[in-house]
Amino acid sequence: MTMLYLRDRWFEDLPVGEFHVFGSHTFSELEIVEFAQTFDPRPQSIDPDEARSNHRQGLIASPWLVTATWMRKMVDYMEVYAQGVNDGRRNGAGVAITDLQWLEPVRPGHTLTYTYEIIDKPDHVIREKWGLIRSRNEAFNQYGNKVMQFEIDILAERCPA
Amino acid sequence: MPLSSELITLDKTAIVTFASQFDPQPYHLDKEAAEQSIFGGLCASGWHIAALATRLVNETLIENGLPFIELVSVGQLKWIRPTFVDEQISVRITLTDIPHGSPIAETYVQAFDVEVCNGDGAVVATMSATAAIAQDSAGSVTS
Numbered sequence: 001m002t003m004l005y006l007r008d009r010w011f012e013d014l015p016v017g018e019f020h021v022f023g024s025h026t027f028s029e030l031e032i033v034e035f036a037q038t039f040d041p042r043p044q045s046i047d048p049d050e051a052r053s054n055h056r057q058g059l060i061a062s063p064w065l066v067t068a069t070w071m072r073k074m075v076d077y078m079e080v081y082a083q084g085v086n087d088g089r090r091n092g093a094g095v096a097i098t099d100l101q102w103l104e105p106v107r108p109g110h111t112l113t114y115t116y117e118i119i120d121k122p123d124h125v126i127r128e129k130w131g132l133i134r135s136r137n138e139a140f141n142q143y144g145n146k147v148m149q150f151e152i153d154i155l156a157e158r159c160p161a
Numbered sequence: 162m163p164l165s166s167e168l169i170t171l172d173k174t175a176i177v178t179f180a181s182q183f184d185p186q187p188y189h190l191d192k193e194a195a196e197q198s199i200f201g202g203l204c205a206s207g208w209h210i211a212a213l214a215t216r217l218v219n220e221t222l223i224e225n226g227l228p229f230i231e232l233v234s235v236g237q238l239k240w241i242r243p244t245f246v247d248e249q250i251s252v253r254i255t256l257t258d259i260p261h262g263s264p265i266a267e268t269y270v271q272a273f274d275v276e277v278c279n280g281d282g283a284v285v286a287t288m289s290a291t292a293a294i295a296q297d298s299a300g301s302v303t304s
Contacts (some may be wrong), residue, residue, distance in 0.1 A: 015218075038301055039212040040219065055295070057266050063232045064212035068183040069210050075185055093199055095206055100235035108263075130199075150235070157200070 011121070011131035011160035013058060019117045023073030027061050028033040029108035035065040062106040066112065066148050067100070070137060073114050092154040095132065100150035105142065122153065130155040163253040164225050166217040168280060171205050175244045179209040209285055210250065211238060214277045217252040218292070222271075227293040229279070230268050236289040242279075249280035268293035291300035 029048065036045035041064040043050040053057040106112065120134040132153045139148040180189030184206035187194035195203040221227040244250060258272035271294050277286040 039216050042219075043214075055268060055293070062212070064208065068206075068208045068212065071206070072183045072185070096237065096239040097235065098237050100238065102233065124302060 009156075011133070011156040012159050014118060014121070014133055014156060016118050016121060019115065020077070021113060021115050022077040024111055024113040024127055024151050025069050025073060026111040027065070027069075027106055027108060029059060032059055032065065035050045035068075035082060036062050039064060054106050058107060060107055060112075063102045063148075065108050066102060066139065067150070069112070070139065070148070074116070092133065092156050095126075095153045097150050097152045102148050102149075104145055104147045106141065106147055111142045114139050119151070125158070126155065129157060131158050132156070163255045163276075164221050165223040165228045166252045168249040168251045168256075169213065169217070170247060170249045171209075171213075171244055174202065174204045174247060176203065176209065179212075180206050184208055200243045202243070202245050204245050205286045207240045207286070210240070210244055210277060211235075211288070213250065213253050214275060214286065214288060215290075216255055217250075218273070218275055218290075221252065221254055222294070223270070227271065229243075229300070230293040230295050231265065233263070233270055233291045233293055236291075238286065238288045238290075240286050242285050244279060244282065244285050250285060251278055253278060257258065258291075267296050269296055270294070 033046050033048075036042075039048075045051070045059070045062065050058050050101050117136050119132055119136050122132045122134060124132050126132070133156045134151060134153050136151050138146055138151065141147050177190055180186070181278045186206075188198035188200045189195070189203060189206050190203075192203045195201070215232055216285050222229040253276045255275050256271060260269045260271050263270045270291050272289070272291045275288040275290065277288070279285050
């Protein structure tokens with residue numbers, strides 16, 4: 001399987017069905033609390049003692065921390081294979097996501113593994129230059145349970161005619 | 162009537178701090194690179210906007226008697242235009258569905274649509290989502 005990734009290839013060269021296990025991450029209590037202090041600042045999210053009696057019986061990662069970590073792992077993975085083309089021009093920005101679900105709580109010490117599969121190339125040209133790559137993305141915890149899923153449309157540059 | 166939040170400002174430090182941790186791409190980190198990019202200027206990560214919008218939804222629902230507990234799902238999220246340094250965002254929330262049962266104890270699920278607007282009132286993102294709301298409040302809806 002080729003190890004080249006999105007930024008090294010044109011839209012035309014990205015095949016439906018391509019699948020990557022692209023990263024994993026273990027969530028610490030500190031990063032869960034720090035994220036919540038900015039984005040989810042309630043005692044049950046930022047105070048481990050308070051959280052013991054909450055609806056989730058303990059601290060859990062904010063949903064967007066789980067998803068933002070997907071982005072970080074994806075960027076890291078792309079950097080490895082991008083071979084210097086990440087200059088901000090030929091670069092796939094996200095356009096829209098659908099069916100984002102957080103299926104199980106992510107707690108301090110949990111390790112998630114993130115996967116990506118190209119599922120469609122919608123017939124849609126944007127500003128004459130970009131095509132859309134639709135992928136299904138999932139995260140699994142250390143027990144093998146799926147904890148997050150979503151689909152995202154990302155811009156990919158079309159090969160100049 | 163939609164429920165409206167306060168406005169919050171996204172300064173360069175906030176944009177770069179988030180992007181450094183979660184979305185370290187040139188158009189979220191570096192002014193010159195961003196000017197050459199598809200966005201045309203240094204702008205916030207779309208995930209930063211999503212997380213901030215959710216905080217505003219959280220606070221606004223609580224202020225309106227709906228004790229927000231946790232975001233459950235996002236049926237659709239569209240990023241419509243970039244949010245540049247020192248722009249403001251706020252949310253407008255429209256409750257969209259009959260509340261129904263939740264996987265989280267002592268909560269119900271409420272669906273809603275969110276428009277994320279900048280300081281000029283232009284929509285920068287839209288989101289259709291559901292959240293778990295605590296049942297143990299005055300005026301809560303149970304099902």
